[in-house]
Amino acid sequence: MLQLLIVDDEIHAVEGIRSGVEWPKLGISAVFSAFTVQQAKEVFKSEQVDILLCDIEMPQATGLQLAEWVREHYPRTAIIFLTCHADFKYAKQAIQLGSFDYMLKPVPFPELEQTIQKAIEKIQEDTKAAQFSQYGQFWFQHQPVLIERFWLDLIHQVIPPHAEAVKRAAAERNIPYDDSMTFIPVLIGVQRWHKELTLREQKIMEYALKNAAEELLVGNHRNGQIISLDSGRLLAILDASSDGNFESALTGQCERYVADCKSYFSCDLSCYIGDAVGGQDMFGMVNRLREFERNNVAYNNKVFHISSASLRSAYYELPDTTVWSAMLNEGEYDKALQEAINYLEKLLQREIMDVMLLYQFQQNFQQMMYVALQKKGIHAHQLFSDPRSLDFSANATRSVTDLIAWMKHVVNRASEYVNTVEKSNSVVSRVISYIKGHIAEDLSREDIANHVFLNPDYLNRIFKKEVGMAISDFLFQERLKLAQELLAKSDMPIGAVAAHIGYANFSHFSRMFKKHTSLNPNEYRQLHQQAQQH
Known part of the structure; x- marks a missing residue:
């Protein structure tokens, strides 16, 4: 349903139009009236006006001036002018302002109804066109997305x-x-x-x-x-x-x-x-x-x-890694790496390389490295579990370039760590530092060995050779020293002291403490704190 505004400074003219036209028949749901241009503007600001029926000659401001304002602020409103003068100047201005029609007073009501009906039809056509334009704009904006979705659905x-x-x-x-x-x-x-x-x-x-x-x-x-x-x-x-x-x-x-x-x-x-x-x-x-x-x-x-396609898959026997393994066992890591790279380059020259052959080569090379490190007591899977190593491994089978980058990383990291292990002092120092930094935890020999990527038995042999005692004995000795200092120099509850050195069971801590000091924890505290007072 549409709404219409009648603007005329003659009240009887407004009332005559209001009562003389069958508005419901035309689909007009509301008819407003105004007697000045200013009043008309107020109606526009508070109501939706679809059709403006406006006199031209009015005091203070003319209907043409009102139409100009309406065109600027409410361009979709259809304007029908009414006037007592068949003045070409008025008609020309009305056309320039985009009015729907220009009618001479007095206007027969059937003729006015026909004009209003035509205006309504024009409004409906414009509304459809605007809706189509909005849809068309949406389509052209989003059609690339729709086409992309079409191809993805097909693929x-x-x-x-x-x-x-x-x-x-x-x-x-x-x-x-x-x-x-x-x-x-x-x-x-x-x-x-x-x-x-x-x-x-x-x-x-x-x-x-x-x-x-x-x-x-x-x-x-x-x-x-x-x-x-x-x-x-x-x-x-x-x-x-x-x-x-x-x-x-x-x-x-x-x-x-x-x-x-x-x-x-x-x-x-x-x-x-x-x-x-x-x-x-x-x-x-x-x-x-x-x-x-x-x-x-x-x-x-x-x-x-x-x-x-120039790439072709072909059966090709994988290399015998026996010689490369011997080089690794003798510490000749760079030579073993270069031999492997030379082999890959020969495959490239002969154009015999596909993803399956690359994958099999990578698996064999990895197995060879792990066996070589295992012989030296090194936990290879832990040595290569850092984020950088994992990234190299994930990309290794994407191309020969990535495989060679992974091989260089693996060999260099293994070589560096083997050298570190063979310099047992540095490994032992790391173990001692780790024990002291985690002494309050429930440490096992396996935990300590994992920290330095070594087999527990192999690490224990290195440690005992350098320190003179097994790792477990050293761990207990460090815990006992710390417990003695805490008992003698602090008021920390004995249960808290036990927990601080990794003993969750208070009774077990007391027994072990007395076994090695001949005093229970409380007796040891009293004896040493009294000695400090004197």
Whole structure:
């Protein structure tokens, strides 16, 4: 329902219009009246006015001045002018102000009703147009998101990979698509960042990579989309059906993109170009590209085409690590590492390397290192459980470059620690320091050995050789010394003293204390505190 305002300085004219028109029939729910321009403005400020029926000649301010104000503040209001003068100047001004109509008094009520009805129809048309405009704006703002969702649903098989299902899904989303269209998918995979990034920094960099891909690969191409698949992976989907030369130029565009990303975003990445396929075949083609990327463990910053893949998987016997193991046992870590690297480089030269061979090589090399360290009493799994070592290990099977980086880290860390162990004084010093710093805890021999990544028996032999007693005896001796000092020099309750040196059982503490001092804790305190007073 709409509302209307009548503005005229003649009261009888206003009342005549109010009573002479069948407002409910027109769909007018409320009719307001004003006798001056100022009163009309007050009505506008308090009510919604859809139609303004306004006299032109009024004292203080004219209807034309009111219309100008209304156009500025309430542009959707339809304005119908009433006047006693058929003056062309008035008509011209009314048209310039965008009035809906210009009528001469006295206006027959049927004619006025027809004009108001036309104004109402115009308002309804404008309202629909405005709603459509808002929807259209929403569509064009959000269509890229809808298209991205369409491709993701297709790639993840939410949309079945059948021609009719794809066509129907596109139509439901109002996406331009037909069976004759073909698309080229390009998988972009980040192989590594050249500097450490926080999760937030990595997200920012991936956003920059996406923007660069939109500029260099999609450009002004009418049907192109860059989609984020998962961490470090983008997928460009490019329309190949409208430009016959596009496919041949794509390799060069990808090469430029790879070079620019390496220069400006400090990363290694490769592009994997698929064949032109229809929408129903996109799922299968993207899976082939993913497998292609997974098997590229040898080359960085390259552009590959699925139809001319240079990487090939082949059976190849893994190396005999006997000689490398002997080098490790003799402490020749650098030589063993170099031999392993040389072997990998030979595989690269012969183009015999895929992810499975890389994985098997990494497992064998790790086993060889663990056995060598075990022989020296070192707990390898604990030595390599720090965050940096875990990061190297997680990336080791991504590429030969990452594998070599992991091997260097493992060998260097093992070599450094073996040298430390062989200098037993430094290991013993660490053990003593650890015992003194954790003396209030329930320490076991295994806990202490784990702290220095050594086998408990092996550590105990080193410790006894340097200190002259077993670790357990040294631990008790340190606890006894501390208990004696606390009893003699403080008023700490005996139970608290026991707890402070790692004894939860007070009776057991008392027995052990008396066994080694011939006095129970209370007797020891009284004897030494009396001696201090004298």
